[in-house]
Amino acid sequence: MNAPAQVAAMDLAERARRAAKVAAEFADRVDAEGRFPAEGMEAVKAERLMGVMIRPELGGESATLTQVADVCAILGQSCAATAMTYAMHQIQIASLADYAVGSAWHEAFLKRICDEQLLVASATSEAGIGGNLRNSICAIEVDGPIARLTKDATVISYGAAADAIMVTSRRNAEAPHPDQVATLFLKEQYTLERTSVWDTLGMRGTCSDGYIFRGECPAEQILPRPFAEIAAQSMLAVSHLLWGALWYGIAADAVARSQAFVRAAARKMPGQTPPGALRLAEASNLLQQVKANVVAGLKQFEAAKGNADALNAMSFSVAMNNIKVGTSQMILVIINHCMLICGISAYKNGTPYSLGRHLRDAHSAQLMISNDRILGNTSTMLLVNKQDTSLLG
Amino acid sequence: MNDTIRELLSKHGGLPVAADQLADTADLYEAGLSSFASVQLMLALEEEFDIEFPEAYLNRKTFSSISAIAEALADITKDRQVA
Numbered sequence: 001m002n003a004p005a006q007v008a009a010m011d012l013a014e015r016a017r018r019a020a021k022v023a024a025e026f027a028d029r030v031d032a033e034g035r036f037p038a039e040g041m042e043a044v045k046a047e048r049l050m051g052v053m054i055r056p057e058l059g060g061e062s063a064t065l066t067q068v069a070d071v072c073a074i075l076g077q078s079c080a081a082t083a084m085t086y087a088m089h090q091i092q093i094a095s096l097a098d099y100a101v102g103s104a105w106h107e108a109f110l111k112r113i114c115d116e117q118l119l120v121a122s123a124t125s126e127a128g129i130g131g132n133l134r135n136s137i138c139a140i141e142v143d144g145p146i147a148r149l150t151k152d153a154t155v156i157s158y159g160a161a162a163d164a165i166m167v168t169s170r171r172n173a174e175a176p177h178p179d180q181v182a183t184l185f186l187k188e189q190y191t192l193e194r195t196s197v198w199d200t201l202g203m204r205g206t207c208s209d210g211y212i213f214r215g216e217c218p219a220e221q222i223l224p225r226p227f228a229e230i231a232a233q234s235m236l237a238v239s240h241l242l243w244g245a246l247w248y249g250i251a252a253d254a255v256a257r258s259q260a261f262v263r264a265a266a267r268k269m270p271g272q273t274p275p276g277a278l279r280l281a282e283a284s285n286l287l288q289q290v291k292a293n294v295v296a297g298l299k300q301f302e303a304a305k306g307n308a309d310a311l312n313a314m315s316f317s318v319a320m321n322n323i324k325v326g327t328s329q330m331i332l333v334i335i336n337h338c339m340l341i342c343g344i345s346a347y348k349n350g351t352p353y354s355l356g357r358h359l360r361d362a363h364s365a366q367l368m369i370s371n372d373r374i375l376g377n378t379s380t381m382l383l384v385n386k387q388d389t390s391l392l393g
Numbered sequence: 394m395n396d397t398i399r400e401l402l403s404k405h406g407g408l409p410v411a412a413d414q415l416a417d418t419a420d421l422y423e424a425g426l427s428s429f430a431s432v433q434l435m436l437a438l439e440e441e442f443d444i445e446f447p448e449a450y451l452n453r454k455t456f457s458s459i460s461a462i463a464e465a466l467a468d469i470t471k472d473r474q475v476a
């Protein structure tokens with residue numbers, strides 16, 4: 001067995017924990033300097049985690065979304081920027097693996113992702129459209145065998161560090177805004193002209209700068225399925241579940257730190273319950289709700305996987321939206337609890353109980369795909385969708 | 394029935410193209426039907442035909458074309474007649 005095969009034979013969670021250990025070491029520096037989590041992502045690649053969801057005949061391990069969510073949760077406990085980069089990459093992989101089946105170019109590229117542990121970014125946001133994934137202004141121009149695209153992309157997370165970018169656009173210059181396709185461009189097929197710098201409150205290491213994207217590639221690199229279908233059946237659910245998992249990870253680490261704080265206090269005052277103990281119990285209770293929410297969503301996704309009707313059902317979209325909104329709100333409450341437990345030690349940077357980075361990273365959760373937009377979308381669906389009131393259904 | 398659907402589609406579909414330009418089998422999502430508009434259309438159909446779409450019909454496929462909507466409506470009204 002060669003070295004990569006040996007790594008791949010080990011348990012996924014174990015490999016994720018080893019990568020997370022490296023990522024944790026650099027998390028504060030990545031955050032402070034607002035730089036790409038290079039060490040964390042190198043460790044993820046060394047553990048051969050980039051292509052695990054891809055089919056084994058293309059070099060992957062056919063890992064389930066549930067297993068990948070577990071990796072995200074483990075990385076999220078160490079370095080949210082590494083976890084988010086990994087999660088966003090896996091969202092692209094899920095789309096490619098399931099919606100380009102039979103396309104020779106895309107399958108060869110999936111094999112390259114496994115062999116070379118390539119990182120795939122996405123460019124969906126566009127100036128004039130905002131964060132509405134399902135609309136494009138730019139249109140891809142297919143000229144015989146060649147496709148050309150220019151996009152004023154307001155955000156391309158880790159764009160500068162990626163090996164390829166999946167870019168959405170209108171199908172052609174005549175197509176309406178929601179009639180989109182996604183095209184996979186390789187690094188050597190595009191240029192990025194930076195238009196804005198990602199200097200943010202949190203998630204600083206994702207380096208989600210804005211760029212003018214200019215690309216030219218063979219037309220066969222356009223995904224064969226309409227982007228509407230990919231977004232509805234895969235991208236939204238996968239995003240909410242993987243993000244939910246890594247957000248759980250951020251909150252879980254905050255709770256772990258505050259538990260360590262309470263324990264240390266208890267050891268100093270034997271016979272007395274430290275003041276933060278009750279609040280820790282509350283935080284643990286809320287964390288369990290976040291976990292249950294994500295796990296239930298994963299279970300629902302795995303049951304629906306491969307069944308277009310189930311993935312397209314309104315009740316499924318409502319459930320996935322609820323997971324995103326619920327987890328993104330709850331982690332802030334949890335981390336705030338942890339902050340109260342650890343006090344100044346949490347507020348201050350550089351202590352074992354520091355929670356500034358957690359709190360700032362967690363604040364991105366309700367904004368990346370705005371909760372207001374998602375709630376608006378859910379409220380529309382609830383005008384016609386009948387609530388399933390059963391406990392287990 | 395298709396004419397009524399087409400009329401409601403032009404009123405509620407928010408499409409950039411005229412609904413009478415669309416073939417019965419044209420993909421409405423590709424024509425620009427948003428999920429919000431599809432719900433508005435669904436509500437209008439419920440009102441027009443005095444029906445309620447059962448849960449099983451609440452998916453993208455039902456609203457993917459004029460003929461798909463007509464088929465769903467036929468199924469739902471047929472079930473009602475049997476009941």
